[in-house]
Amino acid sequence: MREIRIAIVSKRIALSRFFALEAERFGFEVTTFDKAAGDLSAFDMCILDTEGMRHLPSVLARSVVLIADGASGSEVADSGMIRLGYPASIRDIDAIYARLLLGGGVENKKEKEETVESVERIYFYREIANTVRYNERNIQLSDHELKLLERLCASADEPVSREELNRLLGAEKGNIADVYICRLRRKLESGGKRIIFTVRSRGYKIITDMEWE
Numbered sequence: 001m002r003e004i005r006i007a008i009v010s011k012r013i014a015l016s017r018f019f020a021l022e023a024e025r026f027g028f029e030v031t032t033f034d035k036a037a038g039d040l041s042a043f044d045m046c047i048l049d050t051e052g053m054r055h056l057p058s059v060l061a062r063s064v065v066l067i068a069d070g071a072s073g074s075e076v077a078d079s080g081m082i083r084l085g086y087p088a089s090i091r092d093i094d095a096i097y098a099r100l101l102l103g104g105g106v107e108n109k110k111e112k113e114e115t116v117e118s119v120e121r122i123y124f125y126r127e128i129a130n131t132v133r134y135n136e137r138n139i140q141l142s143d144h145e146l147k148l149l150e151r152l153c154a155s156a157d158e159p160v161s162r163e164e165l166n167r168l169l170g171a172e173k174g175n176i177a178d179v180y181i182c183r184l185r186r187k188l189e190s191g192g193k194r195i196i197f198t199v200r201s202r203g204y205k206i207i208t209d210m211e212w213e
Contacts, residue, residue, distance in 0.1 A: 007040045009033045010049030026097045050127040056138040124212045153210035161203040
């Protein structure tokens with residue numbers, strides 16, 4: 001039987017040890033990190049403690065548990081992540097580890113039901129500044145890039161004028177919006193399909209859904 005690997009990312013030693021001890025009891029191989037590692041795709045599950053962390057790892061494991069201080073219990077978000085309250089109960093942790101052991105992971109049932117034609121979502125993380133998740137990647141944005149992205153997503157697939165985007169960035173004239181749209185495209189569309197479009201004489205529009213995590 002293949003060994004199940006878990007990554008625990010936390011600056012808090014006590015938290016890492018707490019989750020690691022229970023994982024080892026299940027027979028999992030555990031690796032702990034005190035800062036965001038770049039690529040966690042080799043692990044079966046990663047447990048992320050966002051306390052004191054400015055950004056997430058660039059590539060996550062298929063199953064993700066996000067620690068939420070002060071919350072209670074656990075819940076599965078639309079992105080497929082489990083949000084687990086901390087301090088956490090042994091019962092909640094065991095339920096997550098047991099599901100992983102049985103091969104269930106933390107897949108979201110909604111994702112299985114979506115068709116190939118469904119619109120992909122951009123997930124905005126509340127806990128981690130300027131970080132979004134899109135196309136299986138966590139992407140770090142500047143303040144201006146985040147403002148533009150939020151405004152475009154708020155209008156769904158309706159175009160937003162350059163003038164409005166310029167004003168949003170604090171400029172009445174010039175091409176500052178065009179500059180940051182180009183930067184957004186490079187970050188979001190790298191290796192994937194195009195989602196930001198120029199609408200002649202009307203501005204820019206984005207074809208995707210947004211959701212806060």
